[in-house]
Amino acid sequence: MATTTITKTEKLVGKRIRRREDPRLITGTATYVDDIKMPGMLYAAILRSPHAAAKIRSIDISKAKALKGVHAVFVGEDTKDAGAVPCAASLPGLRVPHHNVLAIDRVYLVGHPVAVVVATDRYIARDGAELIEVDYEVESAVADPEKALAPGAHAVHPQWPDNVAFNFHQEGGDVAKAFAEADVIVKQRIVSQRLIPNSMETRGVVADWRAADRTMNLYTSTQAPHLVRSLVAQILGLEENRFRVVAPEVGGGFGAKIQTYAEEILLAWISMKLQKPVKWIESRRENFTCTIHGRGHVDFYEIAAKRDGTILGIKLKLIQDLGAYFTILTPGIPTLSVLMMPGLYRTPNISADIVGAFTNCSPTDAYRGAGRPEATHGIERMVDMLAAELKMDPAEIRLKNFVRNEEFPFPTATGLVYDTGDYSAPLKKAMDMADYDKLRKEQAEARKQGRYMGIGLCAYGEICAFGPSPATPAGGWESATVKIEPSGQVTVLTGISPHGQGEETTFAQITGDELGVGIDDVLVLHGDTSMVPYGIGTFGSRSTAVGGTALYYALQDLKAKVKKFGAMLLESEDVTLAGGKCTDNKTGKSVGFKEIAAAAYRAMKLPPNTEPGLVATHFWEPSNFTFPFGAHLVVTEVNGETGDVAIKRYIAVDDCGNILNPLIVDGQVHGGVAQGIGQALWEQAVYDDNGQLVTGEFMDYTMPRAHMMPWIESAHTVTPTPVNPLGVKGVGEAGTIGASPAVVNSVVDALSTLGVKHLDMPLTPEKLWKLISAGRQA
Amino acid sequence: MIPQQFEYSAPKTLDEALGLLAEGARPLAGGMSLIPMMKLRLANPEHLVDLGRIKDLSYIREQGTVIHVGATTTHHDVESSPLLRGKCPLLAETASYIGDVQVRNMGTIGGSVAHADPSADYPAALQALEAKIILRGAKSERTVTAEDFFVDTFTTALEPGEIVREVIVPVDGDGTGTSYQKVLQPASGFAIVGVAVRLRKSGDKISMARIGVTGLSNRAFRAKEAEKALEGRTGTPAEIQAVAALVAKGVDANSDLHASADYRLHLATVYAARALAAALGRIA
């Protein structure tokens, strides 16, 4: 039963409060796109290219059209007026391939949509797709970014034979001088392999066009409903105010649902053509091949230092595997890696060159961390290699180079300003938790016994709370509207679009504390453009730091108004709002929240210069990003017989500023660490030389599962950011960013007795076994 | 799952099912291998005969020196059967390594052996147990040894219209020690290599050794050279190492994304040694 009295007993922020969204999720009553059914709804199935590169000579759709139950079949030529899949990132000289919603003339990746069949049910639609005959002239393909850049490689887009989409250069300080003055220079090629984001729910779209009132309703599994609305409306030439996008329950995204995809445009277009609602649900196989991938870096690092370990400068040549075409942020992702190149270290001189390479693969884009895991992996490996070269302890070299507490706000050589930090605190805490000195003794003992025990450190920094609008492609602010209903219950409308992050809970905590009401009196709504004024969405750990701050300021406006009504009812000048009521500070008399809300809407009497009603909206523009940081410490043992890696201890100390709900922060850390360990040990998108995705099923793509996880010892240091009044920095990506370098550093440390200096991910047992057996023979 | 259209029958008797199978229908048991293939439209049967409703096809019964396991007995039932755990622990232990709980609740022994996935677990145990497989057609029934049954990758001695009706395994009394050791393919959970070992001692000498290997090559097989080399020995660590090396000797090993042929051969040796040592240790 809903509570009817508005009361407030305890402070909510900072408590381990269970997620209020969970009951509907775990009882199966949540509504996902595939749960939406409409009268007369049709189903679409998409025929996709089995080849990575081919010319389309002809397409014969006659058999598909003749199948009973098929309403329509469309090919690329039909959809030319549907516009192109959008990319919002821009770089100087960027070559942007035109990406029609269905292929025209040629296909350039396995899974490229070629035709769509619309039928009365999804089985007939799929049968119809199989009846389409496509005559392909198959070409050789290129699926590796380094091979794509080599002379004579197959041109992914014939008009650009070098496969170069862009070159990007950034530098700060004087790198040439730094390298000239260095005592030691360490170089390494480091790969951050291609990964496949796998949310539990694949993508899906229902489009429902109502011609009579020119209204489009688009239900889609997205992280950014307003952006989808603006873009698809523009692409199809529809009126934005009559275009409604709903992100119903979204079963995970991890960055792969920020994009506006071909299917969102296509389904809206089909619904208009056929004047019927149409549904498309992505199969898991389509999800593997056609939804964006992440990472895909080949990095060439050089780090210059003095003999005492002082880092002087870093050079990076970064090859980004872009895939065959762009989605919303594709070419922008590696520029984030460059921004975070210095890590937590003072590093005054940097230079970076990015080459964006086209390949006949799925486009890469934002995947949990988006550019920062790659950067952190690079710097944290290089610092370890530097320590090994200088025979220093990896902890000591880090502590020596950290930005000092008194240096904040700290301008980096890449043009950022780190907000605040105490970078040595998490590292020292992790080392205390591990009893670092004792561990090193245990390691020495293990080595005597011929065992391969490793201790790996990672001190990571990340960039969150995207972000100041000038630094983002689509605006970086966020909005919140708070309504106190006449009953006194509170409704929050937020522009973010949570899909697992738990803001229905944390935002209710913030609201409860600010208005002095209980958590059950607050409802947080999101994900419907007809309900929320506008919003940017959920990604880049921006939801609480930016969206929560917008909410905080909307609440300040509303509190002032509630107090005006309270003062009016109490005939007082000086009132306090707390505990579900307004209290006269002089007389101690009070009036309840419900009575105040009722009075504001009944409006028998109004305070001076005050409108009826209790609604406030705030759009908040942040002045800077936030920069969370932390340290992970991992103890591993590699089995000398088989090469298996056992994670013996996993310690994560994260500083995400103030913690609104420790339970939710734990969840973010655990999930993030799982994904980071996944990259370090198991996950990889493997294409063969013909551009076929070899790991195109869960049978071959190794997703980390619960039984493969170590126990995670999680702790925090708390350094509130001055960028927002909540003091929160963000924790969505922290675990992912910290985990891969910590695990790899640990395994490299374990095998360092064999002369191993670097290992590329994933650290498969076979890879390690080969090194061990070669080392034993030597 | 969006498969092609198919007909579905769920007969209550074996004869009814065999009649439909004789007309070209395909059996459906737990669906744990067939349905994923239908989902990808790699298998497009026109008519499925569900064996799940047939009375008396799921059982585990002791009779003299053998135990009969009906075709539709689930992996879970095998894994948790007190009879098998007591008298044929190798089969129960092997079942416990298959997939995850959901797969073990649905998948059946008949379906697994009929499918003959070269990295399935049961075939290793059935080789080591010298199991017999009863095949039943519309007109007759025949008995095939595990050795003759597994012919090649996804290929068995089953003739069209025949089903696996039953698997017969021996009662392993006192003096026998067994073990199944498996390297999991990290994504699918199938065996990169699985080694099933069954040893008997008389006095301190090993009087019988049976070693079944799966995952290593195109079909599960018995490592007979290794078996012979062990019989008559006591099973010292050095002997175990030497015998384990024979398990992989001369095998034309599979190679894929998850393990090259060399690594598979190496793992077969390591896991054979582990299985041999464990089996020896379990001889009561």
Ligand SMILES: Cc1cc2nc3c(=O)[nH]c(=O)nc-3n(C[C@H](O)[C@H](O)[C@H](O)COP(=O)(O)OP(=O)(O)OC[C@H]3O[C@@H](n4cnc5c(N)ncnc54)[C@H](O)[C@@H]3O)c2cc1C
């Ligand atoms: C996620 C997952 C993980 C798995 N992991 C493992 C693993 O680790 N180890 C392992 O060994 N297996 C594994 N499997 C496969 C599993 O064991 C299957 O249950 C088994 O291979 C098939 O048995 P079934 O009863 O499901 O047969 P079905 O899928 O119904 O049928 C399989 C094939 O056998 C035929 N068939 C079925 N019953 C009979 C019969 N009685 N006579 C003749 N033909 C018949 C069918 O027509 C079909 O061709 C896994 C499966 C999944 C989905």
